[in-house]
Amino acid sequence: MSRVSYLFFLVLFLLFCHVASNDPSSILPLDRQHQGHSSLAFSTTWQILGPFQIGTREATWGADPLEYSGGFRQLQYDENAEFRSSLPSNGNAKWQIINATQTSSTASSANASLSVSYSNVDWDFLKLVYGWAAVQYQAWARGEITVTGNETQSVILYTDAILEFRVDGVDYFGGDFYTYRKAPPVLHLTPGTHEINVRLVRDVRAFGGILKPTIDVLLDLRATSGTLELAKPGILVSDMVDGKLASPIASVTLRNTGENDIEIVSIQPVDVRTPVSLHGLVSQVVLAQSPPALTCSQTKTTSFTSAVYSVTLVAGQTRPVDIVSLPAFNASLIYFTITYKAVNGDGKLSFLHVSQNLTKRSTYDPHKVTYLHPGGMVSYAMLRAPAKNATCSPGKKKLPILLALHGAGLEADNGIVAHALDPVADLCSWVLFPTGVTPWSGDDWHNWGFTDVEAAVNSIPSWIEHVGWQGPDVNINRWIVTGHSNGGQGTWFSLTHRPDRIVAAAPISGYASIQKYVSYELWQPMDPKRTSIISGSLNSYRHEMLMENPKGIPILQQHGQIDDNVPAYNSRLLSQQLFQAGTNSSYNEVPGQNHWWDTVMTTPQLVDFYHKQTASNDTIPRRLSEFSFVVGDPGDMGSKGGITVTHLEDAGQYGKVYVKGRIIRTVNILGLDFDPQIWAAESVTVDGKELELADMLSVSRTTGSWMIGTVYRTENDTLHRSSRQLGAMTAILRTRGPFIIHHQGNSQTAHIALQVSRNLHQYFYADSIITSAAVDNTKYTGNVITVTIGEAPPSLHPDFPIHVNAAGVSVRDSRGGIHGYTKNDTGRLGAAFLRPLKGERLELVLWGTDDFGLAMAARLVPMLTGVGQPDFVVLGESAAWRGVEGALSLGFFDHEWGVTASSVLS
Structure with missing residues (x-):
């Protein structure tokens, strides 16, 4: 049988067996697909208040004025x-x-588009005073x-x-602000009407x-099968490169749309050949070359218990499931059967099928490569190997990497991204287009997104x-490093946080920082000390404060002169800051050009650069005789001139290091490491004290005076904060493995x-394990998020400064004083705070006196x-509106996990 005939036969066979296609909506049972007596609909008229x-990114903190009146949920329409x-x-x-701008309804879907505006606000005048921050506002909408x-x-x-909505009295926060459509909530709606309240938040970004x-939003309901489904069509898999699969790693994203938890029993192809592993399950790969023996029943597979975790999806959960160890085979299609069963059910097996056509590329063209993100799920990048006609210096055996970071809302495999550097196909380098995991790069190429960049880089040798x-x-x-728009901002992050890896950089049309892009005006009023805490949490991302770090690195900035998306002011400001820091940079402002044009990257x-x-x-890394650098978060920051800051004295303030020869002066620095490539076993003078580095290339001053050795003093690694634990609450994103989300079972x-x-x-696009069972920290490698009301599991730190119980919360300040907050005195309470786990892992505790807190x-x-x-927050009930x-x-x-003196404790 020819391959074409076989594939045609396979399609007919799958239709005969009622197998799901890549479209999740098509996996409905046939009776559900065709029943006409049941339908969904949104109301055509909506109540708006x-x-x-609202300030830039303030909605996360609550700040809803209607909460002072009991919340929109308590208010009924009253035109007066x-x-x-x-x-x-x-x-x-x-x-x-208002009327919805558009509604539609079928037996299995319904949607409604809303467009909300206000003519009774003088937006133009407010913009003259407050800039773009003035056109950010919030409202509420109610429909059915x-x-x-x-x-x-x-x-x-x-x-x-x-970002936020409420269905039948149940609150949902997070929504889908960027229209990713990756993880919608699963609802089980009984016949009748269901109230839906939507918080509308306008954000300039x-x-x-x-x-x-x-404010333009869309609500879209899709009927589901009520069981396991494909959350995303197809399989995330690498391209075929000159007859070989470019990477042995793939992933499929699944969603449990039922009301019972589901366990994945196995993943196996139609044609069973070479074993591959699925995080603890043995599976196979389909080689679509010769016809397998087709049967509607499941072929037997071998399975074993993973030392990492088992694949369970709780009701309503979406998870990426990794498939590793695929061979470098030549194929046109891969096809898997997923076998699953209900947890605590009758053991009956069910099946879901997924296939993916493989794209064939040349080695010398941008092609998709997959790899494991440290968060435990599969990510991808587009890679272009050095061309045959690359003009390299004779004898140059190892070539650099040209990193090109995409802008917001774009996938790396989009032709606009992946082929942006085609005009320079003969470069003497590898060219890599990371995705940052998502089209918005997870978090603007910062923590999670930048980890993905480094994972993509490290995947090239494989x-x-x-x-x-x-x-x-x-x-x-x-x-x-180069990048456009948000990728330009990501280029600044690379420059300022990994200077010892950067040969050169070309940030294009990038913004200086989130705060400079859209100012943080119009937040609810807060005292300056609280403002400083919030600002300090973002210190690592204010590039205008970090322009000393790129000294010695050639930089070419480029920006369109009439850019109305990211104003050229951002690049002009950083150009000035670079000049004042003595950095080797040039600035090219292109007359008459806006934010994007076809040759913006070339x-x-x-091209000359x-x-x-x-x-x-x-x-x-470069050997500089005199330089300085600034650190906002040691957990984010690499070395500069061979010196790495390991700890700050006060995490809410910048640390600074000044170097001239072997004389070093510091501000707000607690520990330093030295790269032996640059700092041989000789003496250095730190803040006036001479130290012999010898074999120990670390110095610290935890006792008030600089001495040889690290900050750590005991073998108990939960007593001291280090490496991946450093930074603000975003440090929880530095997980090594899926997140473990532990709740109380209610x-x-x-x-x-x-x-x-x-x-x-x-x-x-992160993976997480949801469990109500006690967390075995010897079994998991990922960071833990504990969700609790009233009591919380004890900390591994024997003297942790924050304690919670059913009555309230207490915090011990830097002087040993206890600040207690009880629900009887302050109303409902909530708290979020980091705690240490062994092996540089973290726990984020989410606690409340009740479900509101x-x-x-x-x-x-x-x-x-x-x-x-920041690292810890205790919220009073008034945070909902204040x-x-x-x-x-x-x-x-x-x-040492003590509360810093700069913290706010009322």
């Missing part, structure tokens, strides 16, 4: 009611009725979902451009700052071995645990960039 002010607001004329916000028929409908709800300040590459080798420690100036810098023979904490899992997957705390799990979550000012205490932990 607003507008109210007025609510105090700082935005509209006469200072009053009112109800209005109607389910006809006699059966409960299992549905998923897409919430495009929405998401909606833009130039056009009319409307690619070389896997495909049998015979060309020039790669030097994974020599980077030329202007003549950039790429050729010159990829051919550079500069020694990396409905309130289980709901929040599922929300946290959904948000982590939605915004980072817990929900307030859960909103602070890192999700959107620019929010500014935002940060409603935090009873917030701040940072020091190197």
